[in-house]
Amino acid sequence: MIKVGVLGAKGRMGSLVCRTVAAEEDMELGAAVDQGQPRDGLAGCDVAVDFTHPGAVLDNLRWCIGRGLDAIAGTSGFDDPKLAQVRDWLGAAPRSRVLVVPNFSVGAVLMMRFAEQAARFFTSAEVIELHHAGKADAPSGTASRTAAMISEARTAAGLGVPPDATVSELDGARGTTLDGGVHVHSVRLAGLVAHQEVLFGGPGEVLTIRHDSLDRVSFMPGVLAAIRGVASLPPGLTVGLDPLLGL
Ligand SMILES: NC(=O)c1ccc[n+]([C@@H]2O[C@H](COP(=O)([O-])OP(=O)(O)OC[C@H]3O[C@@H](n4cnc5c(N)ncnc54)[C@H](O)[C@@H]3O)[C@@H](O)[C@H]2O)c1
Secondary structure (H helix, E strand, O other): OEEEEEEOOOOHHHHHHHHHHHOOOOEEEEEEEOOOOOOHHHHHOOEEEEOOOOOOHHHHHHHHHHOOOEEEEOOOOOOHHHHHHHHHHHOOOOOOEEEEOOOOOHHHHHHHHHHHHHHHHOOEEEEEEEEOOOOOOOOOHHHHHHHHHHHHHHHHOOOOOOOOOOOOOOOOOOOEEOOOOOEEEEEEOOOOOEEEEEEEEEOOEEEEEEEEEOOHHHHHHHHHHHHHHHHHOOOEEEEOOHHHHOO
């Protein structure tokens, strides 16, 4: 039986994780903690799952690392300095496993992998991400990561920046470009949840890879895989669900 503690337990994701864990036969909900509540109950758990806030998650991870507790962080906003801070707290001989997962959707993880595989075969590549109007950041972390993976694959294949003859444009008309020249476009629309299209173009053909998250339940298979698999990871920091999906 895996004893799971949830941080952010009253939130949209955290409350769904609590219900999902409670319904699994090999798991039990050991602690459900939200803002202002003591974290002590987490100490008796096998793993803590954090869906809180970018401003809160680091302190929670430090608390878990200090107690040798394994932790899974789904909270967004992990840039390189934040990951470096976590590595620093883990130290040279880590006791905890910390798994940071930018996207728990298995479909989204596969979309990124398929895009990375396709990248070297096409002259052009662009990413369009589409989200609900309440999303605070643009482009999404998933879109930025996808563009980076495509750019790395293009560079490895000796491809340069995708062709683009634009010489005049209104600000933003071509979206934004990250390193490697892959354009990323962000749509914010009431009614949407989380969607992304990756477009590849070559002589006489276009390949479109599209993923749609239609409901938060789409994240639960990935969360359960992380809870079941975290103890199999080496102590220290792991980023992404890929190793637990055999990718
Ligand atoms: N990795 C993924 O696949 C994925 C998927 C969906 C959402 N997210 C991210 O998960 C996070 C949570 O999303 P949400 O929609 O559930 O947000 P939410 O605002 O509904 O819930 C966050 C909860 O965390 C609580 N909280 C804040 N600080 C806390 C602290 N220090 N200790 C304990 N609880 C605390 C809040 O009171 C709230 O109940 C966001 O960063 C979001 O971007 C990640």
